Amino acid sequence: MIKDNPEINCELAVIGAGMAGIASALFASKRGISTVQVGLTSGIIFASGLIDLMGVHPISDGKIWENPWKAINALTSDIPNHPFARINKDDIHKAFEEFLAFMNNAGLPYCRYENRNAKMIMPVGSVKHTYCVPQTMWNGVLALEKKCSCLIIDIRGLRGFSARQITETLKTSWPALRHARISFPNTDHLEEVYTEPIARCLSLSENRKALAQIVIPHVKDASMVGFPAIFGIHNSVEIYRDLQEMIGVTIFEIPTIPPSITGLRIKETFESQLPQKGVRLLLQKKVLKVHRNKGGFVLDIGGSDTEYTVKAKGIILASGRFLGGGLHADRKQIRESIFNLPVFQVGERKNWHSQNFLDPKGHLINMAGLEIDNMFHPLDSLGKPVFKTLFAAGSILAHQDWLRMKCGSGLAIASAFAAVNAFKKQV
Ligand SMILES: Cc1cc2nc3c(=O)[nH]c(=O)nc-3n(C[C@H](O)[C@H](O)[C@H](O)COP(=O)(O)OP(=O)(O)OC[C@H]3O[C@@H](n4cnc5c(N)ncnc54)[C@H](O)[C@@H]3O)c2cc1C
Incomplete structure (x- = not known):
């Protein structure tokens, strides 16, 4: 039992229990990386169960794409900082194959047309x-x-x-x-x-x-x-x-409106399968503090006080945006909540939100997030990796508005794949 051993040593700590966190834990376990995953219940229980890859670009025109791969080509040429531009297409394909094979074996199979989006009644x-x-x-x-x-x-x-x-x-x-x-x-x-x-x-x-x-x-x-x-x-x-x-x-x-059982299916599938693959889950717990330690990290984890100490060589930060708690907006700027990492800002606060809440063009604030390099390291203000073994995945990344671009889970899965492979290369 984990409770008898409040100090846990692992190679990789994944922070976040949303789609990016569970996909990171899955890919890490499949590569034989000893992994601890920590997080509170995420937006996944609100999700439709559909897995978007890339649907709309540019947001300002609301252009809907039949072929998600062509959409990614157009997107990465127009927004070279979009996280999809940092993952090669073969890797996105492989990420999906691995993720969907897992879902299939776990009894929650998905269907798709490999090179085109499907149309679903809502x-x-x-x-x-x-x-x-x-x-x-x-x-x-x-x-x-x-x-x-x-x-x-x-x-x-x-x-x-x-x-x-x-x-x-x-x-x-x-x-x-x-x-x-x-x-x-x-x-x-x-x-x-x-x-x-x-x-x-x-x-x-x-x-x-x-x-x-x-x-x-x-x-x-x-x-x-x-x-x-x-x-x-x-x-x-x-x-x-x-x-x-x-x-x-x-x-x-x-699909029904949130909270939906389709999101719950994904959550419960991962919560039952990941421990069987060797992942230690510390769910309904938060990372309270992270310290550096001999080339790695020590994470204090608990409710309000430390209940576990996790020592890890590396971290994948998949703590989401404002809903998940990975980003926090104060009166002047947007901050990253755990490490206080530099965040790509989107100008003055008065311009963060459009007057119209449902503006199809979206809100500028949704392009904020972490700047990364091609290894998915968060970057400091000089454009250098903050730590060699710190990686980021999912909606916390800058230059993407997943909700309007219709790339939420696809980006989470592909960036988790890239971050885990980068971790594996680095250690
Ligand atoms: C209503 C809704 C509908 C959606 N529908 C779709 C859809 O149809 N298709 C699609 O592809 N995607 C959809 N998504 C998006 C998708 O499910 C993911 O939410 C999205 O991709 C972001 O995932 P994420 O893992 O980056 O962040 P989140 O899901 O926000 O997860 C962040 C995680 O980090 C944890 N965390 C934050 N701070 C800490 C801390 N200090 N310590 C420990 N843990 C911490 C949170 O508790 C949470 O578990 C939907 C999402 C929502 C909310």
Whole structure:
């Protein structure tokens, strides 16, 4: 038990439990690097489960790309400091192959077109371009492409998912789309229902049977049926196949609004798999302080007081932006929270945010972050690596607005791959 040994020695400490942190811990464990990962619950539990690689560039034109690799070419030529410009394309491919193979083996398989983005129906009828889609959602991509006769199921009391609105929004281009509203078994008396308890309920086969019985009379001529994402947390593929067989037509899930079970699936998959690969997880703990020690680092970790001391040769800083806590904005400037590393600033505070919160061009503040070299070392004010064995990955990096560029998880995965390989080379 870790608690009996509050001093832990490892080669690599990963700070962060978001997509960049879990991907770093995964890649490190696969390279035989002894790794400790520390972090609080991240934005991953809000995530749609879709893995974007690169969707929009330039943000100011809102140009949507069919081919994410061509988008990366255009982006890196226009913004040479974007972190994607520091990773060669082969490595981005390899990062995805390794990450997706892990997900597949862990029972959370993804589908993709290797060289084009897929189009996915979103919970209120918009269509999103993304790169990798959970297998339980993939038939939704095909249904939208083929515009086949399709039924979308609404669940009474489930807020933020509207089959009616999906149908209304898409019906001009997809006349064979219709919707039906059902009550989830045994929830008639409830005013509101939530995806997580419903998903957990479906782990029991009798509940799947009951749901299938309710849905079947609505299917009629539909060749596909779409559901909000509710097909379990740990065994989504089994539940999806089972329901599909019982209902008798092809089915699929559609992402719901946050917090969604699709993000929870990723989080719980990693939390169960990483320890089996030798990663020590110190979750729901914070790095309180970091000291330098004989070419490496000593990290004080805990809630408010130090509970563990971790000695590591190197660190991957994947502590996110403002939501994750990796960056902090005070009245004058943006700071990095743990090391006080230099942060690429974006001018005066009054220009950080656009007047319009939903401005499609984004907010300048989202381009702030850490400057890095090609080894993913954070740089000091002279442009030199701050420490030889300190690396950064994910949304903390400067010159990218992942939300608007639609590159969130892809950038997290690719930069984690680059940072781990750089660490391996360096030590
Ligand atoms: C609502 C929402 C929807 C999303 N949808 C998509 C999508 O559809 N497609 C897509 O590709 N991506 C999506 N993403 C983005 C993606 O999931 C990642 O959030 C994003 O790539 C950033 O990941 P990150 O690991 O860099 O940072 P974060 O997820 O912010 O993680 C930062 C981590 O660092 C930890 N940390 C910070 N300070 C400390 C400290 N002192 N000590 C220890 N730990 C610390 C935090 O606790 C957290 O665990 C979505 C994100 C959100 C929030």
